[in-house]
Amino acid sequence: MSKPVIATATLAGCFGCHMSILDIDEKILDLIELVEFNKSPIDDIKNFTKKCDIGLIEGGCCNSENVHVLKDFRKNCNTLISLGECAIMGGLPACRNPIPIKECLEEAYLNGPSVKGHNESGIIPNDDEIPMMLDKVYPCHEIVKIDYFLPGCPPSAELIWNALTALITGNEMELPYEVIKFD
Amino acid sequence: MADIINFTIDGKECVAEKGTLILQAAQENDIYIPTLCNYEGVKPQGSCRICTIKTNGQFVTACTTPVADGMEIENNTEEINDLRKSIIELLFVEGNHFCPACEMSGDCELQALAYRFQMMVPRFTFQFPKREIDARNPKILMDSNRCIRCKRCIRAIKDEKERSIFAFHGRGRNIEVHIDPDLGSKLTDELAERSVTICPVGAILPREKGFRTPIGQRKFDHEPIGSEYKY
Numbered sequence: 001m002s003k004p005v006i007a008t009a010t011l012a013g014c015f016g017c018h019m020s021i022l023d024i025d026e027k028i029l030d031l032i033e034l035v036e037f038n039k040s041p042i043d044d045i046k047n048f049t050k051k052c053d054i055g056l057i058e059g060g061c062c063n064s065e066n067v068h069v070l071k072d073f074r075k076n077c078n079t080l081i082s083l084g085e086c087a088i089m090g091g092l093p094a095c096r097n098p099i100p101i102k103e104c105l106e107e108a109y110l111n112g113p114s115v116k117g118h119n120e121s122g123i124i125p126n127d128d129e130i131p132m133m134l135d136k137v138y139p140c141h142e143i144v145k146i147d148y149f150l151p152g153c154p155p156s157a158e159l160i161w162n163a164l165t166a167l168i169t170g171n172e173m174e175l176p177y178e179v180i181k182f183d
Numbered sequence: 184m185a186d187i188i189n190f191t192i193d194g195k196e197c198v199a200e201k202g203t204l205i206l207q208a209a210q211e212n213d214i215y216i217p218t219l220c221n222y223e224g225v226k227p228q229g230s231c232r233i234c235t236i237k238t239n240g241q242f243v244t245a246c247t248t249p250v251a252d253g254m255e256i257e258n259n260t261e262e263i264n265d266l267r268k269s270i271i272e273l274l275f276v277e278g279n280h281f282c283p284a285c286e287m288s289g290d291c292e293l294q295a296l297a298y299r300f301q302m303m304v305p306r307f308t309f310q311f312p313k314r315e316i317d318a319r320n321p322k323i324l325m326d327s328n329r330c331i332r333c334k335r336c337i338r339a340i341k342d343e344k345e346r347s348i349f350a351f352h353g354r355g356r357n358i359e360v361h362i363d364p365d366l367g368s369k370l371t372d373e374l375a376e377r378s379v380t381i382c383p384v385g386a387i388l389p390r391e392k393g394f395r396t397p398i399g400q401r402k403f404d405h406e407p408i409g410s411e412y413k414y
Contacts, residue, residue: 150303178404183285
C-alpha cells in the first residue's frame, strides 16, 4: 500500500502552526515513515504533483491569493483540516475585520505614524501583480468545505500528532482535555 | 423543620429543601449544571440560558426555577448539551473573542465552557462587530469586544449607597456595558478587583497588571470547568 500523502499551506498565518507540526520532535521520523509530503513549505514543493489524502491549512483568507490556494487545496486534498485559530476564526489578522478596508489601507499607507510624511504621492499599492486584499479576513470554512478543525494558537504538537495518526490509521481520535486550547 | 422533597436528575435520586432553585439543588447533590450569567450571592436572572434543563417536556433555566416534589429533570443529555453548545457558539461569533490575544485566556468561563463542550468551531457565521475599548478609568479597562452582556458586573458591583457602578447603554444588538464616569472615578481598589473577578470573560481588566498568571497555572488549564462536581 502506498503511503498517505500530506500537503500543507500557510495563508494569513504566522507560520506558528507549521512550527508546531515540527514540534512533534523525534516523532517526525515516525511521521516520515508513515506519510509522504507533497505541496508544503516544509519540503518546498510549490505545486501539487499528485492528489493528496490530507491537507493542513494554517491561517485564514485575507487576500485573493489565499482564496486561490485554499480552493486549490480543496480540489487536490480528500480531507482538509483547518489548523489553528487563524484558519478557524481568522485569528489576529481578523482583528481588522470590524474596521472598513479603506480605513485599514489609509492607516497603513497614508496616515499611520510610521508612514505619515513619507508617502508624498499618497499611493496605496494597487498593482495587478499584488494579490487583492479582501474586505475582511475569512475563516477557511466560510470559503470552502473544511472537514476537521484543530484549534489552538498554535495547536499543540500532541493534538496534531493525534489527529494525523487517527486519520491515517482510521482509529478514533484521542482528545484529552489538555490538548484542546484556544491559545 | 423544612420540607424535604424528592426529585431526579438524569434518573439519579436527589433530595432538596422545598423552594430550592434547581441549580442549587443539583449542586447540593453533587451534580454539575453549567452556568455563565449566574454568580453566587447575586440574584439569578436566567438570561444566558446555559443552565437550561428539561423537565415535563419543557426547557427551563435551572438558576431561576425552583425544584418541585417528584420533578424529573434532564440535564446531561445529548439534546440539552447540544443546545448549550450552540449558545456558547453564538456568543463566540457575536462578539470578537480573540483568545490568543486575551489576558483572561485560561481563566475565562466562556472559553472553559467551550473546552468542556468541545467546541472546535462555531456552526454560525462570525459577525466581527465593531466595538469600543474604554480606557478612561484609572483602575480598570473595559473591552466591549469580549463582553457577553451577562450583567454580572451591573448586578453585583455597587457603591456604599447601593448604586450600580456599571450600566447598560444602548439597545438591542448595540447594547454595551458602560461604567458610570463619576462613580467609576471613585472606584476603590477592592471594588476594581471584584469587578475583574466577577466578569466571566475578559471584558473588565485590571490596569497595569496584564497576564498575571503564567500558562499552566490558570484556572482551566488542567481541569474542565465544573470538575468540582462528581456528576
